[in-house]
Amino acid sequence: MGKYILKRMLLMVPTLFGAAVLIFFLLRLVPGDVCEVRLAGAGLYADPEAIAICRENLGLNKPLMAQFFDFVWGYFIFDLGVSMWTGASVVHEIEIRFQLSLQVAIMATFVATVISIPLGIISAVNQNTWLDYCVRGFAIAGIAIPSFWLGLIIILGLLIITQAITGSPWMPPIDYKPIWEDPVYNLSQLIWPAVATGYRYSAVAVRMTRSAMLEVLREDYVRTARAKGMIEKVVINRHALKNALLPVVTILALEFAFLMGGLVVTEQVFNLNGLGKLFVDAVGNQDFNLTQNLVMLVVLIFVLTNLVTDVAYAWLDPRIRYS
Amino acid sequence: MGALLEIDNLQTHFFTSGGTVKAVDGVSYDVNAGETVAVVGESGSGKSVTALSILRLIPKPPGEIVGGEIRFQGKNLAFCSEEEIRDIRGKDISMIFQEPMTSLNPVLSIGMQLTEPMLAHLPGMTEEAAKEKAVKLLEMVGINEPRRRIDQYPHHLSGGMRQRVMIAMSLACEPKLIIADEPTTALDVTIQAQILELMKNLTREMGVAMIIITHNLGVVARYADRVNVMYAGRIVETGKAADIYHRPRHPYTLALLKSVPRMDQPRQEKLDPVEGQPPDLTRLDGGCSFRPRCKFAEDRCAKSFPELEEMGEDHYSACFRSKEALSEIEL
Numbered sequence: 001m002g003k004y005i006l007k008r009m010l011l012m013v014p015t016l017f018g019a020a021v022l023i024f025f026l027l028r029l030v031p032g033d034v035c036e037v038r039l040a041g042a043g044l045y046a047d048p049e050a051i052a053i054c055r056e057n058l059g060l061n062k063p064l065m066a067q068f069f070d071f072v073w074g075y076f077i078f079d080l081g082v083s084m085w086t087g088a089s090v091v092h093e094i095e096i097r098f099q100l101s102l103q104v105a106i107m108a109t110f111v112a113t114v115i116s117i118p119l120g121i122i123s124a125v126n127q128n129t130w131l132d133y134c135v136r137g138f139a140i141a142g143i144a145i146p147s148f149w150l151g152l153i154i155i156l157g158l159l160i161i162t163q164a165i166t167g168s169p170w171m172p173p174i175d176y177k178p179i180w181e182d183p184v185y186n187l188s189q190l191i192w193p194a195v196a197t198g199y200r201y202s203a204v205a206v207r208m209t210r211s212a213m214l215e216v217l218r219e220d221y222v223r224t225a226r227a228k229g230m231i232e233k234v235v236i237n238r239h240a241l242k243n244a245l246l247p248v249v250t251i252l253a254l255e256f257a258f259l260m261g262g263l264v265v266t267e268q269v270f271n272l273n274g275l276g277k278l279f280v281d282a283v284g285n286q287d288f289n290l291t292q293n294l295v296m297l298v299v300l301i302f303v304l305t306n307l308v309t310d311v312a313y314a315w316l317d318p319r320i321r322y323s
Numbered sequence: 324m325g326a327l328l329e330i331d332n333l334q335t336h337f338f339t340s341g342g343t344v345k346a347v348d349g350v351s352y353d354v355n356a357g358e359t360v361a362v363v364g365e366s367g368s369g370k371s372v373t374a375l376s377i378l379r380l381i382p383k384p385p386g387e388i389v390g391g392e393i394r395f396q397g398k399n400l401a402f403c404s405e406e407e408i409r410d411i412r413g414k415d416i417s418m419i420f421q422e423p424m425t426s427l428n429p430v431l432s433i434g435m436q437l438t439e440p441m442l443a444h445l446p447g448m449t450e451e452a453a454k455e456k457a458v459k460l461l462e463m464v465g466i467n468e469p470r471r472r473i474d475q476y477p478h479h480l481s482g483g484m485r486q487r488v489m490i491a492m493s494l495a496c497e498p499k500l501i502i503a504d505e506p507t508t509a510l511d512v513t514i515q516a517q518i519l520e521l522m523k524n525l526t527r528e529m530g531v532a533m534i535i536i537t538h539n540l541g542v543v544a545r546y547a548d549r550v551n552v553m554y555a556g557r558i559v560e561t562g563k564a565a566d567i568y569h570r571p572r573h574p575y576t577l578a579l580l581k582s583v584p585r586m587d588q589p590r591q592e593k594l595d596p597v598e599g600q601p602p603d604l605t606r607l608d609g610g611c612s613f614r615p616r617c618k619f620a621e622d623r624c625a626k627s628f629p630e631l632e633e634m635g636e637d638h639y640s641a642c643f644r645s646k647e648a649l650s651e652i653e654l
Contacts, residue, residue, distance in 0.1 A: 230413075
């Protein structure tokens, strides 16, 4: 197993390098750069000399290959440079938002898992009964409802309900405190975006769990388990579920990776300062350096999530473990 | 003393969009303690459905036991509660399935799958004791290095070995009856004999009764005490194995016997297959269902279904022309 993980880690290097090449050159295909955006952003006249100086300062006038080398070399000397827009270090810009995004992603994945696996099982076991139809309706609604809209409804609902109960409206806090500083405050802020996005992502996973379970429940070994006189709970949880989980784990893991950088609108709705918003700002400002590093971060998360998924596969399925 | 298991006029139907499939339509037979009973027939004759009905393992919907009784030690299994049947499954009656490659759970260890029924059914059984017993069972069914095997998974074992594990599993709680649903069909011919021999020896030693479902008449001749021949959801002939083999009375049994090569007979020029197809079970009429394929068919066969008639001691055949069928063959 250790050897397998090591091999997978080594395979990450070419993947990351490929991503670096792609993002670096794609960004520079777009006309303009951060200096033009800053000095002539609003369509004003800009002094070409000022732009040239700005480029000089940021190293944008160097040959492309030299810039690319600097970018990649930065990872070897642990110097990711500064944001071309704010001048603050890239590490700092990402650091303050990463924590929040990671926490929301973990919580949303948790919500999705807690909703999807039990509901998927219930739906499969009671196939084509009213219970199944309810669960499927709930899942379809989750796919159909955009999570930002659900977010708005949640905030609105909170305001109305707290108003009705306590007499004064309450709304989730809008500034972030790390969970170890003030867990209650932190959770009362982040639970809502986690529920809004988690519900949406659970929808796909519910359907996946349901269809995987339906398939597994028809397998011969499930009949064997019943023929051995196992109670239904054991048949479902021990014999069927473990076999049905593989595709569900894949879906949940991919969603987790996506949540790390993809929550742009939900972050806006809940006024969260996360990676999604940083991403949009960085692209809008043509902040090459910050954008590149954000993309590399997301790629790294995807690759690592995939690795963790594969390890989870091996844990779930002995056939993968030994081959 | 009554029989261990009495199946009386069992009817199991499948309600499908294409109509009601009368997979089992009025089957009756007994199994005495320690006895091996074979159920023979073509694919789709209802032999597996009868077996699955005994343990109520018919997927519902679409299948359902609609009538009849299955009495096991005084209890009617066909209509007892879910808890009662669960207590019997794996403990008093266990089952071996046709496909060893898919009948074991790929993600659970052999040891886990073997100890599971013991822990569920035998009061006071500890995990260590169950594990010890699992090792003994594996040894008994001829698996080498049983102590290492119980930590392995099904994909480490060949088909024959998996079927041995299934047999070990079926013996785990020392049942009174084992139902083996085509236990060797999916195996190599060389392994088939080994597995059958093993099952025969173990059931004899332990005094366990067995229902063996097969379409292989060679199996019947060698291992069964009594034989039930099924066709289109009904038993058409029943009797001692020797009688069925040497003095078949029903045209279908006769045709079946003629369709397989026999070592105890002079070599024929060529085999004589049963012509035609088994009937569509959604469209059975009141007459004998074998008549379209039967050499002996006559007008009255279309009018009513012949009842089982006594042909000799403990030998019954459901054909109007049973006597002529016998004279037809030179066995």
